[in-house]
Amino acid sequence: MGEILLDVNDLKTRFRSRGKLIHAVNGVSFHVNRGETLGVVGESGCGKSVTMLSLLQLLPPAAQIESGTALFNRQDLIKMNFRQIQKVRGGKVGMIFQDPMTCLNPVLKIGDQVGEALIYHRRVTKEVALARAIELLRLVGIPDPEQRVKDYPHQFSGGMRQRAMIAMALACEPDLIIADEPTTALDVTIQAQIVELVKDLRDRLGVAIIWITHDLSLVAGLADRIMVMYAGLIVEEAKTEDIFDDPRHPYTLGLLSALPAFQAEKKVRRLASIPGSPPDLRAQPISCPFVPRCPFAFERCHSEVPVLMPIKGGEGSGHRIACFADTREWRAKA
Amino acid sequence: MASSSTTDTNSVPVLPAKEEKAIGIWQDSFGRLMKNRMAVLSIIIVLIMFFFAIFGPFLTPYDFLKQDLSIRSQPPSSEHWLGTDYLGRDVLSRVIYGARTATLVSLLVVVLSSFIGIVVGSISGYFGGKIDFFLMWFTDLNMAFPNLVLGVVLAVSLRPPLSRWMEQMYLSTANPGFRQSSLLDLALVVTVIVLVAWCPYARVLRSQVMAVRNHNYVLAARALGLSTFTIVVKYIIPNAIGPVIVQMSAGMGSAMLTESAFSFLGIGINPPIPSWGNMINESLRQWTSAPHLLAAPALVLGLMTVSFSFLGDGLNDALNPRQWKG
Numbered sequence: 001m002g003e004i005l006l007d008v009n010d011l012k013t014r015f016r017s018r019g020k021l022i023h024a025v026n027g028v029s030f031h032v033n034r035g036e037t038l039g040v041v042g043e044s045g046c047g048k049s050v051t052m053l054s055l056l057q058l059l060p061p062a063a064q065i066e067s068g069t070a071l072f073n074r075q076d077l078i079k080m081n082f083r084q085i086q087k088v089r090g091g092k093v094g095m096i097f098q099d100p101m102t103c104l105n106p107v108l109k110i111g112d113q114v115g116e117a118l119i120y121h122r123r124v125t126k127e128v129a130l131a132r133a134i135e136l137l138r139l140v141g142i143p144d145p146e147q148r149v150k151d152y153p154h155q156f157s158g159g160m161r162q163r164a165m166i167a168m169a170l171a172c173e174p175d176l177i178i179a180d181e182p183t184t185a186l187d188v189t190i191q192a193q194i195v196e197l198v199k200d201l202r203d204r205l206g207v208a209i210i211w212i213t214h215d216l217s218l219v220a221g222l223a224d225r226i227m228v229m230y231a232g233l234i235v236e237e238a239k240t241e242d243i244f245d246d247p248r249h250p251y252t253l254g255l256l257s258a259l260p261a262f263q264a265e266k267k268v269r270r271l272a273s274i275p276g277s278p279p280d281l282r283a284q285p286i287s288c289p290f291v292p293r294c295p296f297a298f299e300r301c302h303s304e305v306p307v308l309m310p311i312k313g314g315e316g317s318g319h320r321i322a323c324f325a326d327t328r329e330w331r332a333k334a
Numbered sequence: 335m336a337s338s339s340t341t342d343t344n345s346v347p348v349l350p351a352k353e354e355k356a357i358g359i360w361q362d363s364f365g366r367l368m369k370n371r372m373a374v375l376s377i378i379i380v381l382i383m384f385f386f387a388i389f390g391p392f393l394t395p396y397d398f399l400k401q402d403l404s405i406r407s408q409p410p411s412s413e414h415w416l417g418t419d420y421l422g423r424d425v426l427s428r429v430i431y432g433a434r435t436a437t438l439v440s441l442l443v444v445v446l447s448s449f450i451g452i453v454v455g456s457i458s459g460y461f462g463g464k465i466d467f468f469l470m471w472f473t474d475l476n477m478a479f480p481n482l483v484l485g486v487v488l489a490v491s492l493r494p495p496l497s498r499w500m501e502q503m504y505l506s507t508a509n510p511g512f513r514q515s516s517l518l519d520l521a522l523v524v525t526v527i528v529l530v531a532w533c534p535y536a537r538v539l540r541s542q543v544m545a546v547r548n549h550n551y552v553l554a555a556r557a558l559g560l561s562t563f564t565i566v567v568k569y570i571i572p573n574a575i576g577p578v579i580v581q582m583s584a585g586m587g588s589a590m591l592t593e594s595a596f597s598f599l600g601i602g603i604n605p606p607i608p609s610w611g612n613m614i615n616e617s618l619r620q621w622t623s624a625p626h627l628l629a630a631p632a633l634v635l636g637l638m639t640v641s642f643s644f645l646g647d648g649l650n651d652a653l654n655p656r657q658w659k660g
Contacts, residue, residue: 058556061462090559097557102550107360107572116568117558168558 005175005208006032006055011068011078013047013054023281024050024063026232029308032176037202037209039223039240041216041255045278047232048212052178054078056093057085073175091121094169098181100161104153110137110164111149117171136167141197159190163197170201176208183218195222216255220244225318228252231279231289234308238319248311248321250294288323296325366652373648376641383638386430387437394427399606407624416630419613420620425630428608432631435609436638439524440589444582447528451535452578456566458536459543459574470540477533481592482599485526489601492522516607523602527592531585538581542574549573576653580646587642594635610635 009029015022025047032038040048053059055070055077070077077088089095097103105113114136115129124132130149137145140163153161162182169177179198183191199222202209213219219226219240226243228236228251236249247253254274276293279285288294288301306322367373386393395415402422410417416425458469496518504512511517546552547570555569590610596602597611605612610631617627 056557058553086559086561088559089557095554095557097550097554099550103554105551105555105569105573108568116555116560116564120558120560120564165554168554 003034004031005034005036005073006210007069007071008051008055009069009071011051011054011070012066013050013059013063014066015063017062020282023284024232025054026285027068028229028232028234030227030234030237032208032210034175035202035206035208036225037211037223039219039226040210040212040229041214041219041226042229043214043278045281046229048229049180050232051229052095052180052210052212055178056089056095058089058095087121090117090169090174091172092174092176094172094174094177096162096165096169096177096179096182099185100158100165100182101185103165104156104161106153108152109149110151110153110156113153114149114164114167114171117168121172132171133167136170137164139170139201140164140167141193142167158186159193162186162190162194166194166197166201170205170207173205174207176210178210178212180212181214182211184213184215191218198222216243217259228255231285232281233289233322234320235290235323236321237308239317242317242319246319248319248327249290249323250296250325250327251290253327254293294325296323296327298325300324363652367648370648370651372644373652376645376648379637379641380645383433384437387434390430390434394424394430396424396427398423398427398431398608400424407620407627409624410626417624417626419616419627425613425627428613429610429630429634432608432610432613433634435603435607436590436593436635439520439527439593439603440586442520442524443527443531443589443593444585446524447532447585448535448578448582450528450532452539452571452575454532455536455539455578456543456571456574459540460547460562460566460570462544466540469536473533473536476530479530481527481530482595484530485523485596486599486601488526488529489522489596493518496522516603519603519607523593523596526596527589531589531592534585535578535581538577539571539574542577543570546570546574577650579653580650583642583646583649587639587646590635590642591639 008031011025011028012023013025015024028047028051030038040051042048050059050063054063054065054068055072057065057077057080059065065078068078072088072092075084077085080088104110108116111130111133114133115126118124118129118132119126133149134145137148142148142160142163148156153164156164165182182198183194186194195218198209198211201207211219211223216226223240226238226240227234228243228249230251236243236247236252238246238248243252244256247256251274254272257272258274260271274293279289279292285305287303288297288306291297291301294301301324304324306324308320308322311317311319311321312326400423402418405414405418405422407420408414408418408422414424414426416429419425419428454469454473458466458473497515500512500515500518503509552565552569555565560569593602594609594611594614597604597609598615600612600615602611603609605616613631614628614635617624617631621628
């Protein structure tokens with residue numbers, strides 16, 4: 001399907017913390033096709049955000065990319081110098097952040113902020129940028145944009161700020177938008193609106209999206225493919241239907257069973273959770289990182305790190321897991 | 335339409351919205367400042383002084399240089415409201431003209447030193463690391479110099495070569511500007527004060543920048559691909575400038591005080607150009623017999639310093655509402 005837009009290969013990112021190395025991203029490989037939506041799911045601290053920040057070289061000073069390539073339009077983002085990566089940021093890749101309340105500069109008017117990237121990347125005049133900002137704000141569903149561009153961020157609600165952030169990310173018509181938990185800080189009804197808006201924009205503008213979230217159900221209706229991350233590794237990657245209908249990795253199974261069910265006839269029960277907690281990332285793993293929490297673990301899991309491989313019997317589907325146990329067999333037995 | 339899913343189509347009857355102008359962070363702070371009585375009083379006093387500084391030459395009842403030895407050291411009278419000094423010059427006129435000197439010096443000092451401080455502080459705070467270490471080491475080194483000693487050394491060592499240079503320039507260009515030794519005084523006293531006065535600005539801004547650069551909107555601006563210069567000037571400095579503005583107000587007062595101290599010691603503005611400092615110096619010789627000569631410039635100087643300090647306080651409250659904890 002489609003031409004490959006972004007191809008990440010064996011990306012490793014480390015943090016230095018009090019003289020110790022934190023292995024935040026441990027060799028991640030994935031790709032995004034043009035116009036495709038990729039959902040990235042995982043719990044806090046599993047390396048989702050760090051992976052994406054690495055791509056744009058936006059890591060804090062304590063972090064460092066150890067190895068890997070990230071070909072974006074056949075150019076390696078990791079090897080780019082500051083000038084080159086600046087052209088990509090905002091120009092070719094837009095980014096939307098988690099907390100819209102703190103992502104807008106409080107002293108700049110909304111219109112100026114939305115148009116800022118245009119002035120910088122396209123060298124347009126202030127007037128053109130403002131006109132385009134009004135257009136963009138209308139596109140993301142902000143009513144009365146001619147007036148609202150004169151507002152300051154504190155006059156916008158959370159949902160409207162996130163819409164403004166989306167407008168900023170879209171300003172230069174990027175090929176890819178990286179949305180880092182864009183709805184986490186919003187309440188549920190606004191979340192749904194933002195998801196609908198992004199879907200609508202994607203269909204009309206044909207932009208590829210990487211949507212980071214810790215909420216599987218949120219990306220269910222949005223993503224073409226889903227990638228599940230755990231402890232800095234990709235543990236499962238498949239088409240959205242396959243993740244929900246035929247999950248293979250024990251961690252994905254755990255995530256799915258932790259989702260609340262909405263059927264009325266089902267008996268109300270406590271939400272399932274995965275026992276244990278994620279591993280300490282200071283040590284380089286010598287076993288499967290999920291092994292302490294895995295109900296399917298056997299000897300091999302303790303002595304070897306599984307690599308991401310196509311599943312047995314589904315080689316053409318793009319369904320890949322990093323697991324030695326075939327959970328389907330186990331489930332069939334049970 | 336993208337908005338179809340978000341804006342409701344079934345409209346609810348509402349009152350027509352009142353047109354309200356967007357209130358920015360600065361207007362907001364200004365409103366808070368205007369609620370502070372001491373700050374408003376200080377602003378009025380400061381504005382009055384600015385008024386006299388600008389229009390002083392048109393308002394003074396007498397020429398500030400005109401001597402009349404027949405009325406030396408007079409007490410206040412209806413003709414000379416603040417009396418006359420030891421050369422029979424009108425003290426009120428000289429105090430008003432002194433406001434001009436004080437304002438000019440302190441404005442120049444504050445503008446120049448805050449500019450240097452902002453440049454050094456924002457570079458130091460934003461880039462951190464070795465640059466920060468070196469710049470802050472330099473700043474600390476600078477601050478360790480006692481202002482007055484540095485002033486004396488510089489004034490004594492720089493004045494002779496500079497005045498020789500000015501004399502030569504006058505001889506070769508015949509430009510009367512080079513004969514104005516008061517310009518040399520002004521340049522020297524401003525330079526000497528600025529050399530030390532920029533340090534607090536740099537330190538204050540650096541600490542603010544270090545806090546502001548970690549805000550999400552700075553990361554968002556970087557993700558937009560904006561240049562470092564744009565980010566520092568548009569995203570970081572406006573959000574970090576508050577304490578610097580407070581410092582500027584306090585700096586006005588302390589620059590006035592320092593200028594007076596230099597002039598008092600005879601290394602600042604030299605007579606006959608009046609400065610409150612050299613007026614105090616001149617009147618010290620006879621302060622037992624004519625205390626009003628000492629009181630007039632000293633009180634005005636005190637009033638101005640206190641006003642700027644209260645104004646700084648008010649600005650601090652207005653710009654940092656979080657400190658209220660009310």
